[in-house]
Amino acid sequence: KAGVTQTPRYLIKTRGQQVTLSCSPISGHRSVSWYQQTPGQGLQFLFEYFSETQRNKGNFPGRFSGRQFSNSRSEMNVSTLELGDSALYLCATKPGGGANTEAFFGQGTRLTVV
Amino acid sequence: AQSVTQLGSHVSVSEGALVLLRCNYSSSVPPYLFWYVQYPNQGLQLLLKYTSAATLVKGINGFEAEFKKSETSFHLTKPSAHMSDAAEYFCAGSDRGGADGLTFGKGTHLIIQP
Numbered sequence A: 001k002a003g004v005t006q007t008p009r010y011l012i013k014t015r016g017q018q019v020t021l022s023c024s025p026i027s028g029h030r031s032v033s034w035y036q037q038t039p040g041q042g043l044q045f046l047f048e049y050f051s052e053t054q055r056n057k058g059n060f061p062g063r064f065s066g067r068q069f070s071n072s073r074s075e076m077n078v079s080t081l082e083l084g085d086s087a088l089y090l091c092a093t094k095p096g097g098g099a100n101t102e103a104f105f106g107q108g109t110r111l112t113v114v
Numbered sequence B: 001a002q003s004v005t006q007l008g009s010h011v012s013v014s015e016g017a018l019v020l021l022r023c024n025y026s027s028s029v030p031p032y033l034f035w036y037v038q039y040p041n042q043g044l045q046l047l048l049k050y051t052s053a054a055t056l057v058k059g060i061n062g063f064e065a066e067f068k069k070s071e072t073s074f075h076l077t078k079p080s081a082h083m084s085d086a087a088e089y090f091c092a093g094s095d096r097g098g099a100d101g102l103t104f105g106k107g108t109h110l111i112i113q114p
Helices: none
Strands: A005-007 A010-013 A019-024 A031-038 A042-050 A053-057 A064-068 A074-078 A087-094 A109-113 B003-007 B010-014 B019-026 B032-038 B044-050 B056-058 B064-068 B073-078 B087-094 B108-113
Touching: A005 A087, A010 A019, A019 A087, A019 A109, A031 A074, A042 A064, A042 A074, A053 A064, B003 B087, B010 B019, B019 B032, B019 B087, B019 B108, B032 B064, B032 B073, B044 B056, B044 B064, B044 B073, B073 B087
Parallel strands: A010 A109, B010 B108
Antiparallel strands: A005 A019, A019 A074, A031 A042, A031 A087, A042 A053, A064 A074, A087 A109, B003 B019, B019 B073, B032 B044, B032 B087, B056 B064, B064 B073, B087 B108
16 A cells, blocks of 8 residues: 655755645545644644645645645645745645544655755 | 643663653643654654553554653653664644644654664
8 A cells, every 4th residue: 555645855946936745645545734844843733634625724824825636635835935944844644534543644845945 | 722842852772771752741631642753854653642542552663652641741662772763753642623733742862872
């Protein structure tokens, strides 16, 4: 069974640009969450999608957005990139929406903003 | 909103010694609690989880954790450290509704001395 796949693995962008990251969940998983990991702030929750609807959202500015497709694949977009957006972005998927179920993480996309 | 605190950003133990990684949560209602491990350039892997079924939880690779409501703690232990245990460990909590996703501690880097 294939794991969670995030593409691309590495990305370098310039300040002011926008970027789109992709996450393909494990087959049958309908919940996709996104996290930002930085040395200073650690792991922070961005948002969760379930059945194509954003169900929960963390405390991030509106420049961070996402969507989920009918096949459960998800994308997140960051517009008007800032240096502080440099981070490892992790996607985590679950079969259903229960908070007590295990989240399976992808290897992440490392974004560097220059 | 809940918070998760991990005491000690770095813990060093000798191979074969006891591993103890500390985690405390702050929440009026005991949350679901998880321990994840992250190896370099990898995503997070679940070690174990507490979902109120049993206070002593056994996980993979010989790790276990005990939920203590009176101490609001969920410390991770392993009787005998192995070189392959060297990694970053994260304690995480989720409220029962999962509204804020997983709230992570800052992480503890476990170093194994030969």
